[in-house]
Amino acid sequence: MTGEPADPQARPQAHLRHHRPVRRMAPRSRDEPHRTATPLELFFDLCFVVAVAQAGRQLAHDLATDRIAAGLYGYAFVFFAIWWAWMNFSWFASAYDVDDVPYRLTTLVQITGVLILAAGVPRMFDQHDLVLSVVGYVVMRLAMVTQWLRAAACEQGPARTVALRYALGIVLCQVGWVLLLLVPHEAYPYLLPLGILAELSVPVIAERPAQTTWHPHHIAERYGLFTLIVLGETVAAATLAVQTALDEHDALGELLPIAAGGLLICFAAWWIYFAEPIHDHLRSNRVAFLWGYGHYLVLGSAAAIGAGLEVAVEQAAGPAHISATAAAAAVTVPTALYLFTVWLLHSRHLKHGAAQAVLPAASAAVLACTAAGDHGVLAAGLVTAAAVAVGIVLHTREA
Structure with a gap:
């Protein structure tokens, strides 16, 4: 490998890319490398x-x-x-x-x-x-x-x-x-x-007359990056909520299980989404549109987990006007939705055998954690962490 671009026009185009303030908006190639x-x-x-x-x-x-x-x-x-x-x-x-x-x-x-x-x-x-x-x-x-x-x-x-x-x-x-x-x-x-x-x-x-030349690898990366940033915002929102509750109510004992469970959920959410690359699955507009539209639920539930953690923190510290079960549901419901939709859009196309059942089962188990009330968030975090561990073991056996 010499490191030279496969397309002989790539180097001059790259040069012009940085020096021409206005260029012709030509379509990009679906096969463009890197x-x-x-x-x-x-x-x-x-x-x-x-x-x-x-x-x-x-x-x-x-x-x-x-x-x-x-x-x-x-x-x-x-x-x-x-x-x-x-x-x-x-x-x-x-x-x-x-x-x-x-x-x-x-x-x-x-x-x-x-x-x-x-x-x-x-x-x-x-x-x-x-x-x-x-x-x-x-x-x-x-x-x-x-x-x-x-x-x-x-x-x-x-x-x-x-x-x-x-x-x-x-x-x-x-x-x-x-x-x-x-x-x-x-x-x-x-x-x-x-x-x-x-x-x-x-x-x-x-796009009925023709398909735009979107790039499968680029699209998969863009969705992955936005998911990553949304998960980061979820962690930031939960951290701020814990900090505020500690400053105002000094309820460390009540907040530690929520903080631990919330971190486990966020870590598992990241791990599960990025476990396998998805770009090879995006072969047509029909497949890619369904996958892209489905991310409304993936991204929306990921952001809602952060909101739910804020609610759980408020309820544990005292000012929330809802029950412990309702506060737990504010976390477990979006977490279960996230796990299921990631399975629906990603994992079911890439997993085989028993691995196919891990995320749907984990989604149901997380919902069941709602009944744990004050300990529901920690229980949900342990379930999501267990789902990651089981997935790793099954993947290792397949390899």
Whole structure:
């Protein structure tokens, strides 16, 4: 191996990549070697996790004050907006990232949009005021429209049709969200699902003429990195909750089991997700879209674990207005959902024999830990750690 690029044009293109401020937005190759996430994509993820943290904080507040239905509804809607904007950018970047000045500036506009959305999250939860959140979301999505129009200008044939369909579909959806602000709050529960279905249908309709040239390894890495950052935010939220409780209530004995169980859950969540690479499974739009859409539950449950740990800490320290069983459920339910959806999207395609049953069984066992009340979080942590250990043993035997 000489280390030379397989493509003779790769070296001059790499040179131009760093010196031309504006470049033609040509599609990237699905077979491009060594395709990895860029610093801009990592910065994008870190800024998006600010909105994730806001959503998790509001969810924890509502759960701790026994406003479960309102908290879950608000969290599901806000997390969809965050996840969907993140996902659309990631798939577009996988196909068309040129990393020039216009591309970078447009991406920074999208980041501005998510920060506006994050600022509006408390208003949406507490006052059902969607104005600021919708403004932030529309800023993100209209910036995405300019990217697709730029791609369309450099494409022809079916690929151009795909880009134009994306642009038109996104614009129509944003018109719908703006019109939503004009209707009474009482209509939101009926209209929000329609808007979400419209957003979800755009890629399915847009890519009928042809498939964009997203890169399987790059997409798998992007989802993995965002999952990693969300898990990091979960650990940070739980740590802050423990610190605050210790400062205000000095309840070390009650908090240690929750802290230990929470760490075990987060460590196991990381281990299980990254146990096997998934990129070879992403062979078509049908498979990849189902996998990508399913990550709404993976990422949403991962972030909700942090909110649940905050609730468990508050309940143990005294100020929460819910029972110990309900506080345990705030952790065990999202943990069980995370384990099951990771199995559904990842492990069942990669495991064989008895290993197939590990995560579904662990998911059921974690739910059963809810009955342990004050010790439910620690019990759930031990179950997830045991699931990792059993998986390692079975993998070793297969090898």
